[in-house]
Amino acid sequence: MxxxxxxxxxxxxxxxxxxxxxxxxxxxxxxxxxxxxxxxxxxxxxxxxxxxxxxxxxxxxxxxxxxxxxxxxxxxxxxxxxxxxxxxxxxxxxxxxxxxxxxxxxxxxxxxxxxxxxxxxxxxRQDPLNHAIYRLGIAPGVAVATLADIRGKKIAYSPGQAQGALVLRVLHKVGLTKQDVKLVELPSTGDAYSTALASRQVEVAPIGGVQIRRYETKYGRDGATTIAHGLRDDxxxxxxxxxxxxxxxxxxxxxxxxxxxxxxxxxxxxxxxxxxxxxxxxxxxxxxxxxxxxxxxxxxxxxxxxxxxxxxxxxxxxxxxxxxxxxxxxxxxxxxxxxxxxxxxxxxxxxxxx
The missing domain is CATH 3.40.190.10 (Periplasmic binding protein-like II)
Structure with missing residues (x-):
């Protein structure tokens, strides 16, 4: 090899x-x-x-x-x-x-x-809703406790990737359209979304893998949170x-x-x-x-x-x-x-x- x-x-x-x-x-x-x-x-x-x-x-x-x-x-x-x-x-x-x-x-x-x-x-993934790949990261100080609260928020969006499609699916789930939020096109590689959230470049972003754990640990003391999206993403x-x-x-x-x-x-x-x-x-x-x-x-x-x-x-x-x-x-x-x-x-x- x-x-x-x-x-x-x-x-x-x-x-x-x-x-x-x-x-x-x-x-x-x-x-x-x-x-x-x-x-x-x-x-x-x-x-x-x-x-x-x-x-x-x-x-x-x-x-x-x-x-x-x-x-x-x-x-x-x-x-x-x-x-x-x-x-x-x-x-x-x-x-x-x-x-x-x-x-x-x-x-x-x-x-x-x-x-x-x-x-x-x-x-x-077996039991995919309890073993989701992504959670919605919420920027420090932003008041989003439920999916419906994303109305009017700046949301990280990556066309052509799973994270971008997940954003559209979440909007559809809660009866919102792209016009009800501000989609900010950003590459989803590495910790780009976590960094954008921490700096308030965006207010909501789908983050996955170890970035979920790291984001909650690093920025939780500043008020950062994550919420489940309730959709299959597996x-x-x-x-x-x-x-x-x-x-x-x-x-x-x-x-x-x-x-x-x-x-x-x-x-x-x-x-x-x-x-x-x-x-x-x-x-x-x-x-x-x-x-x-x-x-x-x-x-x-x-x-x-x-x-x-x-x-x-x-x-x-x-x-x-x-x-x-x-x-x-x-x-x-x-x-x-x-x-x-x-x-x-x-x-x-x-x-x-x-």
């Missing part, structure tokens, strides 16, 4: 102009397949020798390594040091990435920006460009990757102390307490064998976003490659996770 690569935005932009950049072979393979794999054709069972995948799955990469799953691959895998919808889509556009890990909004946004993709794996997907899925070798490798991806999730849950120490503490530099909070807040991953309910929920999100953004409505069904629907669940049922 090759070491992770640093994501260079300028190199990707150069790649789109046809320059040779990043040391990547176009979308991770030197050879063009003899024939494209039709969208409805059965998935090949195995990847031929020489197949390579470039994967953007920064956090779960470590679970694959720690669990030993990465050593079992029959193809070459290269992990790109990138995450999130905007970076993933830029990499797809530059033909520099085969598969990425995101929430439910980037697969929608990819179609609206001319990069057709398909979801090949999905996971959710989808997590692997998705790939349709051009990648048309390559029989890559399609087979992705099938194998999805199987390992699922087993690595079960390994994380079965080995929380090791995951906390090796990933959150040693790799990410968090405290053990922060790591335990993240593990407990995440709960258990639900990796279903059927996507029917998930697709129905996804359609509701698409319809709301299309209405609010003016984009063309999409069929949620078209965002999923159902040839992969049971691949992850079948791998778990077959066992083999260590």
């Amino acid at each position: 090759k070491p992770s690569r640093h994501f260079d935005r300028r190199a990707f932009l150069s790649a789109t102009l046809g320059a040779v950049a990043l040391g990547l072979t176009a979308c991770a393979g030197d050879e063009t397949p003899d024939a494209a794999l039709a969208a409805g054709a059965p998935l090949p069972e195995s990847a031929p020798k020489g197949t390579k995948l470039v994967v953007g799955d920064k956090e779960h990469q470590k679970a694959l390594e720690f669990s030993g799953e990465v050593d079992k691959f029959t193809f070459q895998v290269e992990f790109a040091n990138l995450s999130g919808g905007p970076q993933t889509l830029e990499a797809f556009r530059a033909d520099a990435l085969d598969i990425g890990s995101v929430a439910d909004i980037p697969p929608i946004h990819s179609h609206w920006t001319g990069i057709p993709t398909k979801i090949v794996a999905s996971k959710f 989808p997590g997907h692997l998705y790939a460009p349709v051009t990648v899925l048309a390559d029989p070798a890559k399609a087979a490798a992705i099938r194998e990757y999805v199987q390992a991806w699922a087993r690595a999730w079960r390994w994380r849950e079965a080995n929380p102390d090791e995951w906390i120490e090796r990933y959150y503490v040693k790799d990410q530099g968090l405290s053990a307490d922060d790591g335990r909070w993240l593990v407990e807040n995440a709960g258990v991953a639900d990796i279903p064998a059927s996507w029917t309910e998930a697709i129905a929920r996804h359609q509701e999100t698409i319809d709301l976003l299309a209405k609010e953004t003016g984009n063309k409505p999409l069929r949620a069904e078209d965002l999923y490659d159902r040839r992969y629907e049971s691949v992850a669940a079948d791998a778990l049922a077959a066992g083999g996770a260590r």
Whole structure:
């Protein structure tokens, strides 16, 4: 396995102009397949020798390594040091990435920006309302105790990302429109939203992960709070460009990757102390307490064998976003490659996770 690569935005932009950049072979393979794999054709069972995948799955990469799953691959895998919808889509556009890990909004946004993709794996959280990914951060001194209180407030907003869609869903839930608040477009990377809240640049912002705990601890004494939004925010997907899925070798490798991806999730849950120490503490530099909070807040991953309910929920999100953004409505069904629907669940049922 090759070491992770640093994501260079300028190199990707150069790649789109046809320059040779990043040391990547176009979308991770030197050879063009003899024939494209039709969208409805059965998935090949195995990847031929020489197949390579470039994967953007920064956090779960470590679970694959720690669990030993990465050593079992029959193809070459290269992990790109990138995450999130905007970076993933830029990499797809530059033909520099085969598969990425995101929430439910980037697969929608990819179609609206001319990069057709398909979801090949999905996971959710058991008991998702009590194990939400995000809470609404409230700036110090701002009087917001309920969702209805966000009327008239300055709210951080990131179009094309899960946090931005969550803001629109919250507004819809309480009968408000974008005109009833002031949306402030801000990137949601790192602690950007927490910093914006602390400085009163915005008054409300969806914050997730360890930022929830840190924001409450650091700014709670100044009157900062967080409140639950009461909506499901738990989808997590692997998705790939349709051009990648048309390559029989890559399609087979992705099938194998999805199987390992699922087993690595079960390994994380079965080995929380090791995951906390090796990933959150040693790799990410968090405290053990922060790591335990993240593990407990995440709960258990639900990796279903059927996507029917998930697709129905996804359609509701698409319809709301299309209405609010003016984009063309999409069929949620078209965002999923159902040839992969049971691949992850079948791998778990077959066992083999260590």
